[in-house]
Amino acid sequence: xxxxTPLPSxxxxxTRDALLGFLDAARSVPRADRVAYFDNDGTLWCERPAYVQLxxxxxxxxxxxxxxxxxxxxxxxxxxxxxxxxxxxELGLARIALALAGLFEGFTPEAxxxxxxxxxxxxxxxxxxxxxxxxxxxxxxxxxxxxxxxDFTVGIVTGGGTEFVRAVSEDLYGVPSELVVGTLIAYDFxxxxxxxxxxxxxxxxxxxxxxxPVKVANIQTQLGRRPILAAGNSGGDREMLEWAVxxxxxxxxxxxxxxxxxREFAYAGKAATLTEAEPIKETAARAGWTVVSxxxxxxxxxxx
Amino acid sequence: xxxxTPLPSxxxxxTRDALLGFLDAARSVPRADRVAYFDNDGTLWCERPAYVQLxxxxxxxxxxxxxxxxxxxxxxxxxxxxxxxxxxxELGLARIALALAGLFEGFTPEAxxxxxxxxxxxxxxxxxxxxxxxxxxxxxxxxxxxxxxxDFTVGIVTGGGTEFVRAVSEDLYGVPSELVVGTLIAYDFxxxxxxxxxxxxxxxxxxxxxxxPVKVANIQTQLGRRPILAAGNSGGDREMLEWAVxxxxxxxxxxxxxxxxxREFAYAGKAATLTEAEPIKETAARAGWTVVSxxxxxxxxxxx
Numbered sequence: 001x002x003x004x005t006p007l008p009s010x011x012x013x014x015t016r017d018a019l020l021g022f023l024d025a026a027r028s029v030p031r032a033d034r035v036a037y038f039d040n041d042g043t044l045w046c047e048r049p050a051y052v053q054l055x056x057x058x059x060x061x062x063x064x065x066x067x068x069x070x071x072x073x074x075x076x077x078x079x080x081x082x083x084x085x086x087x088x089x090e091l092g093l094a095r096i097a098l099a100l101a102g103l104f105e106g107f108t109p110e111a112x113x114x115x116x117x118x119x120x121x122x123x124x125x126x127x128x129x130x131x132x133x134x135x136x137x138x139x140x141x142x143x144x145x146x147x148x149x150x151d152f153t154v155g156i157v158t159g160g161g162t163e164f165v166r167a168v169s170e171d172l173y174g175v176p177s178e179l180v181v182g183t184l185i186a187y188d189f190x191x192x193x194x195x196x197x198x199x200x201x202x203x204x205x206x207x208x209x210x211x212x213p214v215k216v217a218n219i220q221t222q223l224g225r226r227p228i229l230a231a232g233n234s235g236g237d238r239e240m241l242e243w244a245v246x247x248x249x250x251x252x253x254x255x256x257x258x259x260x261x262x263r264e265f266a267y268a269g270k271a272a273t274l275t276e277a278e279p280i281k282e283t284a285a286r287a288g289w290t291v292v293s294x295x296x297x298x299x300x301x302x303x304x
Numbered sequence: 305x306x307x308x309t310p311l312p313s314x315x316x317x318x319t320r321d322a323l324l325g326f327l328d329a330a331r332s333v334p335r336a337d338r339v340a341y342f343d344n345d346g347t348l349w350c351e352r353p354a355y356v357q358l359x360x361x362x363x364x365x366x367x368x369x370x371x372x373x374x375x376x377x378x379x380x381x382x383x384x385x386x387x388x389x390x391x392x393x394e395l396g397l398a399r400i401a402l403a404l405a406g407l408f409e410g411f412t413p414e415a416x417x418x419x420x421x422x423x424x425x426x427x428x429x430x431x432x433x434x435x436x437x438x439x440x441x442x443x444x445x446x447x448x449x450x451x452x453x454x455d456f457t458v459g460i461v462t463g464g465g466t467e468f469v470r471a472v473s474e475d476l477y478g479v480p481s482e483l484v485v486g487t488l489i490a491y492d493f494x495x496x497x498x499x500x501x502x503x504x505x506x507x508x509x510x511x512x513x514x515x516x517p518v519k520v521a522n523i524q525t526q527l528g529r530r531p532i533l534a535a536g537n538s539g540g541d542r543e544m545l546e547w548a549v550x551x552x553x554x555x556x557x558x559x560x561x562x563x564x565x566x567r568e569f570a571y572a573g574k575a576a577t578l579t580e581a582e583p584i585k586e587t588a589a590r591a592g593w594t595v596v597s598x599x600x601x602x603x604x605x606x607x608x
Contacts, residue, residue: 032474109524153480166528170336176457177528178482184525189517189543196550197517197543199524206511206525213493213501220413220503221488221510222526224470224481239493239501246500 025250329554
């Protein structure tokens with residue numbers, strides 16, 4: 001990046017002006033309140049055609065099934081492995097995610113992290129033809145960099161598994177594990193053969209999926225500081241973005257719009273729940289959020 | 305502090321040597337793993353004759369009762385206000401703490417934080433004759449400073465209320481709120497009269513008191529990084545200290561021994577639970593932890 005040219009991957013225009021205007025205005029905010037939280041899937045990196053975390057679990061599942069084919073007979077796994085989308089939808093992603101998380105029941109945190117890192121070091125994104133770790137969005141990395149230069153604390157608030165994202169957040173985004181809030185698996189405390197304390201993953205989810213209003217409550221309980229910038233791309237980010245701008249201080253709600261079929265994927269942000277009526281882009285328009293058009297606002301999408 | 309004289313409030317001797325030896329050895333540990341967690345009450349600041357948090361709640365209770373005497377008739381409050389220690393013990397500190405936390409049900413996080421800060425700005429410690437905010441231990445502040453100079457991440461893992469400690473942790477210790485893990489109150493997500501999102505404190509405790517093995521599990525879920533230094537002073541810190549040193553890396557378990565009746569208070573660390581048999585000092589001796597004698601190892605106890 002050239003000195004004097006902040007956000008080089010953002011094209012000149014209203015969106016870039018809004019970011020620079022916010023960065024400028026934030027200088028008046030006390031440092032302790034300069035807090036920015038980003039959703040991860042679809043906001044900081046590509047989530048199509050499948051969540052990276054789902055690819056990770058699928059790869060683990062395939063290895064388990066190769067060792068013991070009977071594992072693949074479980075309903076949730078059979079649906080996934082056969083690619084039967086109707087059956088997958090019928091079972092529901094929440095139930096399938098729980099079954100997949102169960103593959104790592106009994107693992108220590110260190111062993112789980114090592115598996116994620118091995119996956120990320122080798123997996124590729126077939127459709128984009130690049131390493132999975134290089135499906136992060138270059139313009140968002142630059143925004144994070146600018147925020148840090150202004151002494152912002154930058155965190156990730158994701159619907160994905162907390163430990164999955166923590167395993168890669170420092171490398172990909174420079175975000176330490178304590179600033180990652182996601183969907184949590186509970187641990188059991190126990191002792192190893194030598195009587196030394198150890199933690200083992202359970203199959204239980206703590207406090208439900210980190211989506212919608214749960215994101216706001218989890219930010220308060222786990223991080224304790226309210227953001228003045230929140231970025232997301234789906235209905236699951238609605239309340240977090242609303243909360244960030246419900247202040248008299250300079251604040252920014254940023255919604256990434258996936259409208260770039262050529263360089264990434266074009267799709268509407270998913271609703272947070274089945275009963276969620278208003279599409280997130282309509283909320284954004286009504287509330288005056290800053291909408292990022294990937295096609296229009298980004299000169300570059302992925303790192304070179 | 306003079307350059308070249310680290311830890312000036314620590315007297316020369318085996319304890320100071322152990323700290324300096326650990327700080328030196330930690331240079332070989334990758335930065336991401338340089339993590340130190342401190343218990344708060346009795347480890348970073350004075351917890352006698354009563355927890356600071358209890359003094360805060362009592363002061364709030366007295367104000368409420370002045371407005372509405374009927375509030376003081378509740379069993380838990382009557383016992384506290386009358387100073388009837390037998391009755392307090394009979395009811396149990398957990399039940400009383402829950403009743404006190406209930407005084408702030410319906411508060412926003414911001415309103416609660418403001419009350420804590422007002423209290424801390426004005427309260428004094430009668431027995432020590434100094435501001436409550438100056439009952440922190442100067443030698444521990446110096447240790448935290450040395451750890452930071454070596455790029456350690458420093459957090460607080462307390463049995464106290466998370467939000468209470470967060471309200472003062474940046475000012476007292478330079479620890480940001482996301483690095484404070486304590487006993488958590490749940491929040492309800494709702495909307496104010498203008499439809500803006502807001503959080504309100506409930507009377508529910510999330511996941512139980514942050515003591516003993518719960519500290520270890522909460523470190524994993526909320527912070528995600530294992531410490532190589534853990535400091536505590538009671539049975540509630542046992543598992544955290546054991547966990548910190550269950551590694552092949554340089555690691556240090558530090559137990560503060562309150563043996564200084566003259567400058568602070570002399571008492572044995574409380575057991576974590578009623579069934580907890582082994583006094584924490586015996587665990588420390590058996591495990592080879594570094595025991596800090598306040599009377600012997602500290603040249604200065606409180607900031608001047």
